[in-house]
Amino acid sequence: MARKEKNSPSITRRGLVLMGAQLALVGTLGWRMRHLQVEEAERYRLLAEENRINIRLLPPARGLIYDRDGQPVAINQQNYRIVMVREGAGDPGEVLRRLSLLIEISPDRRERVLRDMYARPAFVPVTVAEHLDWHSFARVASNAPALPGVLTEVGLSRHYPADEVFAHIVGYVGPVSDYDLSQIENPDPLLQIPDFQIGKNGVEKRAEADLRGSAGNSRIEVNASGRVIRELDRVEGSSGQDLQLTIDSGLQDFTLRRMEGQSSATVVMDVQTGEIVTMASAPSFDPNSFVFGISTGEWNALNTDEYRPLYNKAVSGVYPPGSTFKMVVALAALEEGHINPSETVFCGGSIEVGNRRAHCWRRGGHGWMDLRDSLKNSCDVYYYDIAQRVGIDKISEMANRLGIGIRHDLPLPAVSAGNMPDRDWKLRVHGESWLIGDTVNSGIGQGFMLASPLELCVMAARIASGTSVTPKLIRSVDGVPADLSAGAPLGVQTASLDAVRAGMFAVSNDRRGTGYRARIADPQMAMAGKTGTSQVRRITEAERRTGVFRNEDLPWNRRDHALFVAFAPFDAPRYAIATIVEHGGGGSTAAAPIAQDVMIRALYGPEPPIEAWPSAMHQTIRERRRLGQDSASVQWSRA
C-alpha cells in the first residue's frame, strides 16, 4: 500500500553537513592511523619486539682447577634436580605425595613447593629437590608415568674432591649475593641468573675473571603470560679457563694432616721458580659445604673456633718473626760492613740499652759468639748489638729485599704485607720517634715487626737461591704455562749469603744447634734452618727475676708462637719452608719437627726412606708408620 507522500523538505542540506562532519572525523581517524603507523612505527615496532623477545642467558661451564700433576681439585659435577610444573601435574599435591615416596622431601619443603607453584604461572617449573644422588634421580625418572608434571634436569655445580685440603687455596663458590652485586662496578648479566655461582674465596674468587667464562644467550619468544613459545636463536658461550696450580696435592694433604690438632700454617716453595708446592693452614674446613649453602650451626662453629679454620694463616696470618728474623739482621750488618762473619760479640745473658736491660733467652749467656754460633744458638745479645750498629732503616731495607713487608702478588684474597717498620713508619703511625730500644727489639724479630708464613718462606727461598724469587701459585692457564722463570739476582754478596747459610746449616746440623733434633740425616739432603719463638706478651721483670715462667702454664692464646724456616738440600737448594704453630711454644720443639717431616716428603716423595730421619727418631717413625699415621697421602681424589 502506497502511503500519501508528504511534501517535506529534502534532508539533503543537513545531510551534507552531516556527511561533511563524518568525513572530517574519518579524516581524523586516518591521520591518527598515519601518525601511529608511519611516523611512530619504528618506536612501536621496537616496543613490540621488547614485548615478545626475552633473552635468556646460558651459563658457561666454570673453568676447572688442577694441582701441579693434573689432579682435579675443583670440578663441575652434575647436579641432578627434580622440578615440577603445575599445569602438567593435574593434582600437584597428590603428585608431590607420590614423589615423596621415592625421594625424601620434608613436609615443610612440600608445603613450600606447593605454595611456590600456586604463586607463579602454571607453566613455570619449581625446583622440588636438587643435588640428588644418581639412584634417587633414576628412581624418579623411571617412575615418570606416575608423576605427571615432574621433570628431571641436570645442571652443573662446583665440587671440591679434595674436601678440606685445598680449602684455603682454591676457596669456594657460592650464589651471588646482593652484596657481591653492589661491589661490582658493571656486573656481568650472568650474575643475575638465580643461583649462579661465583668465587667467594681463594683462587675461585681472585681468578674469577679467568674461571667464569662468558655467557651464551638464547633469544626466546614469549607470549603475554611469559610462556616460552620458541627459541629464536642461540649463541653458545665459552666455558671458563682451566687453571693448574703449583700445589702438589699429595704434599699439601700430608702437611695439613701433619699439623692436625694445632693452629698452624706451613708454606713450601721452590727456591728457584717460586712455585708454591704446599700452602697449608690448619685447621681447615670443607669448602663443599659452602657451595650448597652452609648451615647456621656449621657456620657458627667455624666462626667461633679459636683456631680460626676459615682463615688462611699462611698468607693472612702475621706474626712477630722472632729469631727467624736474625738472618735479615745478619745480612744487613754484613752488607753494610758492620761485622765480618768471624767477628765475635760477648753474650753475658743481657745487655744495657739506654737505661734498660735487654735479656738473652739464655739467662746465663752464651759467651763469645761469632755469626755462625749466634745463629746456631740463636743468641739474642749478639743481635741486640749488631742491630744497633746497623740501624733500623738498613734492617728494614734488607727485610724488604728478602720479601718481608711486601705484598706478594698471589691470586688469593687478603694476602698480608706484614709489617716492616722503620723510623718514618713509627712517626707516621704512632706519632713517636724511633727509640734505640725499638731497634734492639727488631734485632730479634720482636716489637712492631710482623711477617706472614709466606713472607718467611720467601725469605728462606731468597737466602737459599740468592735470587729475588717471587711466589707463584698458578702453573698454567688453559694449558698456557705461566712465567716460572727464576728471579733476578738478589744483589747481596755471595760471601754474606754463604756466611748466613753456614749459620743456618749449623742450626740444623750442629749437635748444639737449636734445630738439630729436627734435621735431615741424609747428608745429600741436609736441611739448613732457623728456629724462632716469638712472644705474644711481655715478660715482666718480676717473672724474669723469679724465673717462674713456664710457657705451658699460660693459657693457650698467651703462649709463644713457634716458628721454623729452612731450605734443603743445603748443597743444591730446591725447597724453602716456613712453618708456624700458633702459641705452640718453642720453635725447635713445635715447628721444626713439622717442617722436617714435610721437607722430607717434599724431597723424597710420598714414601721416604727411614734413613732420612735421624736415627734417634727411627723408632718413632716406625711406630707412626705402623699406625698408618705416616702413610702416603690418602687417596682423596675421585678422578
Add this chain to the structure above:
Amino acid sequence: MIYWEQMNARPTPTGPAKLLHVHWPLVILICCVCGAGFLMLYSVAGGNLDRWARPQMMRFGLGIIAMLFIAMIHVDFWRRISIFAYLGGLALLLAVEFIGEVGMGAQRWIDLGPLRLQPSELMKVALVMVIAQYYAWLPQEKVSHPFWVAVPLVMTAIPVMLVLKQPDLGTSILMVAGAGVVMFLAGVSWWYFGTAIAAVATTVWAVFESRGQTWQLLNDYQYRRIDIFLDPSKDPLGAGYHITQAKIALGAGGLSGRGFMQGTQSRLDFLPEKHTDFIFTSLAEQFGFVGGLTLLGLYTAIIMFCLLSAFSNRDRFGALMTGGLTATFFFFFAVNMAMVMGLLPVVGVPLPLVSYGGSAMLVLLGAFGLIQSAHVHRPRGAYG
C-alpha cells in the same frame, strides 16, 4: 551515476523484481567488510577456523538472508511497526534487569537458548526507527516547537538510562548519536543542537566535578578508564595495558603490516579482547597502515552510499531512518577505531561487522535490511 538514473526512471518495483533493485554495491561492500572480519577472526584464533570465524560466518549467512528478507518488505510496514519495535525493545531492556545474564561485568544479555540476545543492540535500531516515524508523522511546522522536541528526547532518554544502568556506556552513546542525527536531519532548529552541545560540555564538567562526591555520575571503573585514557602510562600493566598494547600493535604494523598471521602482538596474546573490541589493532598490525586505511575506506564508502540513498529518497521516514541508522553505524566504527587508537577512552564498542559477536552482526545486517527496504521502496518518478 547511470545506475541511479536508471533506478529513478522506473516506478516502484513489486514482487521478485524488487531483488534487482536492492542496492547491490552496498551489499558487496558489506560482504567485503565481513570477509575482512572472517579473515581476522581466523587469524586471531591462531589459524583455528572453528573457534570464531565459522560461527561468525554462519551468523553472517543468516544475517544476509534476514537483510534481504527485510529489504523485500515494504518500508511502510517497518514505519508502522516502529513504535511496537520500540516498546518491545523497552520491555526487553527491562527484562534484562531481572533475567539478564551477567557477562563481562555488565548485565546485557537475554539467553534465548542458542542465541544470546542483547536488547540494547535491538534498541539502537528501534530508537532510530521510532524517531524517524515520529518526524514522518509530525507536521514540518511543529518540528522545532519545544513540546514536540521534548517528545523524542524523552523517547531517547528512557532506553538510554536503562542501557547506562547495565552499564554500557558505548551503546548509550551510539543511541544518543543515532537519535540526535535523526532529529538533526528532520530539521530541528540549530538552537537546540547548540544548547545540547553546551549541555554536553556542562555534563562533562559535571562528570569530572562529581567524582568522589555523593552524587557521582559514573562508576569508578568508568572514571578509571577516563584517567587511563588521558594518561595510559599511569598504569601500564593494569588498566592502561589495553591501550598501550593496542597502540604498540598498531604502530608495529607500520606502513604495510607484518603479514597475515605474523602479528606478534596478537599471536602472543599481548592484545586484549583481540577478537572483539580490539580486533582492529590486530588487522592494523598484520596489514599495516594500508590495511587499516582500506577498511576505513570501505566503511566510509558504506556510509556514503547510504547517505546518498537517503538524500535521493523523498519518503521522509525512509530518508530519516536511513540517515539515523547510517549515523549509528558511523559512530559504531568511528568510536571503536578512535578508542583503539587512543583518541577516546575505552568504552566497549565493538567494530561493526568485524568483531566477533552474534547479536551485533544480526542486528547490523537487519538494520542494513531496513536501509535496503527504504532504498528499494523509495518513491519514484517525477517530483510531486
